[in-house]
Amino acid sequence: MRVLRRSHPWPKKTLRALAISLLLLSTALVAWSLWPLKMQRQTLQFSDKNLAQVGFTPAQQAALGEYHLAQISLDWPETLRIGETGRITLSVEPQPGAGSISSSQGLALRHPEASEPWRGFGEGLAIDARLDLVGLQLYPANEARTALPPGKLLRLFWQVRAARGGDYPGNAWLYIVFPQTDSAQNVSGLSLPLSAQNLAIKVISLAGLDVSQARFLGAAGIATGLLLMLIVVIKS
Numbered sequence: 001m002r003v004l005r006r007s008h009p010w011p012k013k014t015l016r017a018l019a020i021s022l023l024l025l026s027t028a029l030v031a032w033s034l035w036p037l038k039m040q041r042q043t044l045q046f047s048d049k050n051l052a053q054v055g056f057t058p059a060q061q062a063a064l065g066e067y068h069l070a071q072i073s074l075d076w077p078e079t080l081r082i083g084e085t086g087r088i089t090l091s092v093e094p095q096p097g098a099g100s101i102s103s104s105q106g107l108a109l110r111h112p113e114a115s116e117p118w119r120g121f122g123e124g125l126a127i128d129a130r131l132d133l134v135g136l137q138l139y140p141a142n143e144a145r146t147a148l149p150p151g152k153l154l155r156l157f158w159q160v161r162a163a164r165g166g167d168y169p170g171n172a173w174l175y176i177v178f179p180q181t182d183s184a185q186n187v188s189g190l191s192l193p194l195s196a197q198n199l200a201i202k203v204i205s206l207a208g209l210d211v212s213q214a215r216f217l218g219a220a221g222i223a224t225g226l227l228l229m230l231i232v233v234i235k236s
Contacts, residue, residue, distance in 0.1 A: 012232050019228035026221025032206050033214040037077040037086060044072045044195050055192055060178060067125065067150045070095040072195045074172050077160075079202050083210030085161045088199075090129055090172055092154040124148065126177040128191055129156045133170035133201065137161040145177065162203040169200045 046069045051061050071093050077086040130143040139159045148154060162168070175191040206214055 012235055015228055015235075016232050019225045019232065022221050022228065023225035026218045026225060029206070029209075029214045029218030029221065033081065033211045033218065037084075038079055039075055040078045040199070042074045042197050042199070044197065046070060046072075060192070063125070063178070064176060067148060068095045069093070072174060072197075074197045074199060076199050077201060079204055080160065080162050081211040081214075082162055082165055082203055082205045083212050085159055086201075088131065088158040088160055088172075090131075090156040090174065092127065092148070092156075092174070094151050094153060124150070125179075127154065127156070127194075128173075128175040128177055130173040130175075131158050131170065132172075133160065133168055133199075135162075135164070135166070135168050136170075136201065136203075137163070148176070160201070162201075165203045165205050167200060167202050169198070172197045172199060 051064070056064070069092060073091040073093060074089070075091070076088040080086045125148045126145055127148050128143065128145050131138060137160065144156070146154070146156070172195075173193065174195040176194045178190045178192070209217070
């Protein structure tokens with residue numbers, strides 16, 4: 001006659017060790033997915049000498065001088081996780097005391113800092129901004145134009161997202177646009193380069209996982225680990 005043997009459940013020590021290991025691993029996954037991005041900043045100072053070197057006439061330098069520009073700052077994430085959205089900011093900053101800097105303008109982003117649409121040269125000088133990062137998804141795409149507010153801080157935003165890992169070098173250009181009237185009284189824009197800055201973003205993953213997958217697996221692992229700990233407590 002065949003005797004059926006009842007299988008023994010896992011010992012409490014084994015369950016406890018498994019639960020602790022799962023909690024530690026899952027917490028590490030969530031921490032990696034939520035760890036703040038390291039940002040880089042590059043700053044260029046305005047000077048009449050630099051403007052003259054790139055082709056600004058004395059009259060154009062004088063017109064730009066009325067805007068009291070001090071420097072251009074470029075901020076971007078040094079590292080980006082696959083599937084994550086980062087933000088690149090190009091700031092045109094006025095000289096201290098030049099005027100109110102309470103208002104900011106952004107390009108094509110629908111949030112409280114969003115800029116007014118471009119309405120032409122009746123508003124004065126304009127800024128053309130261009131960002132090239134081949135292989136990354138950018139919004140808004142590459143180039144946009146906005147008015148240059150005299151004596152105020154101007155911030156231009158791009159959202160950047162990566163689908164694959166790797167190193168992605170790029171460039172950010174800023175042009176000042178002067179109104180120009182031809183013989184037929186047609187107003188067009190004369191663009192002159194104001195700055196050219198290099199940047200690079202390293203896109204990473206964790207064992208091939210993107211940021212959403214890491215968060216999901218981490219959350220599921222934490223829930224499973226807590227459940228195993230509860231079973232251990234009930235059995236003890």
